[in-house]
Amino acid sequence: MGFKFCSITSGSSGNCIYIGTPKVNILVDAGISGTKVQAGLEKIGVNPASLHGILITHEHIDHIKGVGILSRRFDLPLLATAKTWEAMEAMGKVLGKIAPHNKVVIEKDKDFILKDLVIHPYPIPHDAADPVGYTFVHSNKKISIATDLGHVNDQIKDNIRESNLILLESNHDIDMLINGSYPYYLKRRILSNFGHLCNEAAGKILAEVFHDKLEAVILGHLSKENNYPQLALNSVKKQLLSAGIEQDGRFELTVAKREDVSEFFSL
Template identity: 50%
Template sequence: MDFKLCTIASGSSGNCTFLQAGSKMFLIDVGISGKKAVLGLAELGVNPYDIQGVFITHEHIDHIKGVGIFSRKYDTPIYATHKAWDKIIGDQMIGNVKAHNIRFISKEEYFEVEDLSVFPYGIYHDAVDPVGYAFLYDNKKITIATDIGIVDERIKDHLKGSHGILLEFNHDINMLEAGTYPFYLKKRILSNVGHLNNEAAAEVLTDIYHKDMKWAILGHLSKDNNVPDLAFLTAKMALEEKNIVIDKDIKISVAKRDNVSEIHTV
């Protein structure tokens, strides 16, 4: 049975990821316009009415910008933690959503949507109640780990056993420090509730690699403080140090910022 993932957009300007488990299809975040999300789904040959739900990682605008519009137009359930919903509704961040489409989830607890098993795990980011996701279907596991300041042993345990992963490679530390961002923003990004840098992400990838991991997508790259080739090279060098060969042992790709990326299947 098909278990696949594809990024529709990835980066600080907006995030939206497509997930298919058998005949059921989902989105993780809609941080782009509803129109752009629909156009991305069209490229994949997917009818937006067939999306069974949207899983929200956290309430920052680059993750929820278009989710309200999408839900209203296609009557799509939205899954988020209680605290995230309190913030989203309290601050009127996405407009009105039908009551039956407001779905509450709990961190560190599995829940089922159709045949898909979903595990939202707590992450470190400067949002109200941010989560990453592990998805299990047909004895396979795909994980999402973006907008994450650090990966400790608890989070690493949730990532282990993945057959495919979307992992944040946000910035190169040297590019960030030498760049034009104001000090407070550099400090935020570099903090334990900011974003994962290339070297830290590459170390995580080598630590969780196993022989049945088919692919890793390097995602949420900074427009100003990273370049795709550098993120890829950092991952490649770290893996090769552990005698893990790209294209032979694992496929590595970089998510596109504003366009639909390649479909990955486990």
Template identity: 40%
Template structure:
């Protein structure tokens, strides 16, 4: 199984995954044209995508959903509450392409097992996803206000984790956002701070060489280097060595990450 984070951040989110038998997207938060351009940068033909799985209805996760579904006749999966809450800008998705995957359910799609994970965010019924092919496992969890025990239990054991590290608390508090927006971001239905991201990872990671991609970073209230350093320091306080026991990687809002294998790297 291989993957690339095509885009991550408040301007758009999309994750490409391919297995031996299929290719899928998790979210389609860029325009159709941008999604196709990002896929071409990693030598992927957009017409080969066989399904799009949606985490929630916010525009930075569904901006290009309708265009991609209609243009390439791609089946779309999400829970019923999210279907009912899609913004009108997505446009009409033909009924034969509409599929319901209820929260907490698992679906066998070609050689992938795709399981929906309930999360806390200010959307209708937001989810993360765990994707398995054989013994390999990738989990993607962003846009959540806090990390429940259920999330910890479900993503524990993932080889690769796409994990939210949205903001630095002090940057957010001192920044120019209106207080009601700051309060939303800091709430249990908002976004994970760098500190909370690191603390949760200490409960999730086993230190056997997992790859963690720090995702959905705020342009205004975070920096990639700061997110990396904060999470690294928290993990290493527990005795875990970053670069040996766990590998931290950046994601980007303006370009895809390299196409990489999901499997765990050998330590050392």
């Protein structure tokens, strides 16, 4: 039970995830203010001063809003690919000044180890400089993070296979998006191959990577305008059922809260 996961917030107004092992405490993204991240960590009993770093998926503001301030406040390393660093630095004040020793460059598709945690960044199709998802392995358990996906490809499936816990994007309901109030260019962007994943696609990929040791799936990065938790759950369950998978009781299926700390998982 030494592998811990908690979504601090999830959605277009900011994403932040906590992952812990007996020896490591890290965040994936901090797309909310430093104060909100600290408040969230306090709720789950994690001291921000005990963090070992922040892994960054990509430079969109809903993923990096608070990373600069947290790095300065707690002397935290930020880990991102070279191209993501370039893109973040081009955003000027959003990131602010980062101490050279806290600027860590990672490479896609190359595992690295933080004490008792193996981390694997993998490429994802999304309209950012060099976006990645992450998988984490600790003591034979695997956690995968897969959000901000324009579409699903074999690479994503292969990376998230055999996970015990998955945070999976279930961004929008296609009909709500098409009939909703978003301007045309935004609808085009979200629906594109480099935008966000719809509920139906989330259900389909889940059916494909489902296995008996899957313990929990957290649907995340839900759109505020074009989705709601019960709809995301129903759509995903429907896809699972049509693949012959009865969710009830076999694994936990839940939705990450947009503005608050979600359920705390121990694997």
